[in-house]
Amino acid sequence: MPAVRRFESATNKKRVAILISGRGSNMRALVEAAKAPDYPAKIVGVLSNKADAEGLAFAAVEAIPTAVRSLRDYPDKAAADVAIDAVLRGWHADIVCLAGFMRLLSPGLVDRWRGRMLNIHPSLLPLHKGLHTHEQALATGAAEHGCTVHFVTPGMDEGPSILQTRVPVLPGDTPESLAARVLVAEHATYPRALAMVARGEARFER
Numbered sequence: 001m002p003a004v005r006r007f008e009s010a011t012n013k014k015r016v017a018i019l020i021s022g023r024g025s026n027m028r029a030l031v032e033a034a035k036a037p038d039y040p041a042k043i044v045g046v047l048s049n050k051a052d053a054e055g056l057a058f059a060a061v062e063a064i065p066t067a068v069r070s071l072r073d074y075p076d077k078a079a080a081d082v083a084i085d086a087v088l089r090g091w092h093a094d095i096v097c098l099a100g101f102m103r104l105l106s107p108g109l110v111d112r113w114r115g116r117m118l119n120i121h122p123s124l125l126p127l128h129k130g131l132h133t134h135e136q137a138l139a140t141g142a143a144e145h146g147c148t149v150h151f152v153t154p155g156m157d158e159g160p161s162i163l164q165t166r167v168p169v170l171p172g173d174t175p176e177s178l179a180a181r182v183l184v185a186e187h188a189t190y191p192r193a194l195a196m197v198a199r200g201e202a203r204f205e206r
Helices: 025-034 053-062 076-088 107-110 133-139 174-199
Strands: 005-007 016-019 041-048 066-067 095-099 118-120 145-152 161-168 202-203
Touching: 005 053, 005 161, 016 025, 016 076, 025 041, 025 053, 025 118, 025 174, 025 202, 041 053, 041 076, 053 076, 076 095, 076 107, 076 118, 095 174, 118 174, 133 174, 161 174
Parallel strands: 016 041, 016 095, 041 066, 095 118
Antiparallel strands: 005 202, 118 145, 145 161
């Protein structure tokens, strides 16, 4: 697995595009964080693969450009991802953040944005990849759970970690109660991780 190096450096604000599929609660956390004058990134666009995604309405209220590129409108995933890439480039994005984008991207698109595409996953990777992470954590009797922001690579949930936050598993936890506490951690962790990348404090080691 590639390593992540951390550096101390100052940067100008990076242009960030966010990909969502639903309500976009992590997208909202990033948008709110970016309102701070000293935050090193600004949100320049929100793209969804679903036209009815709730997060698009929030972005529109915030005067953030939006776009929809649905897989069903293209002959295959590769063609859809070419269209997504065109939107991202049109926004002159420096960094792409996946925030509940519920579709695997093609290796070609991931490679084009390697080192500049981030994702947040609700587990302490490499534990509990894929879906149903809270159920997985409870089934294994884990004492702690959490979330990970990582660089995106072609392998699902396999990119190098940028930042993790640990959340204790409490007696009597259900997948729902655990998910709620992890989501709070996600909303704090993603803006911190994006800031690290935007400032150049965390970089993808090729």
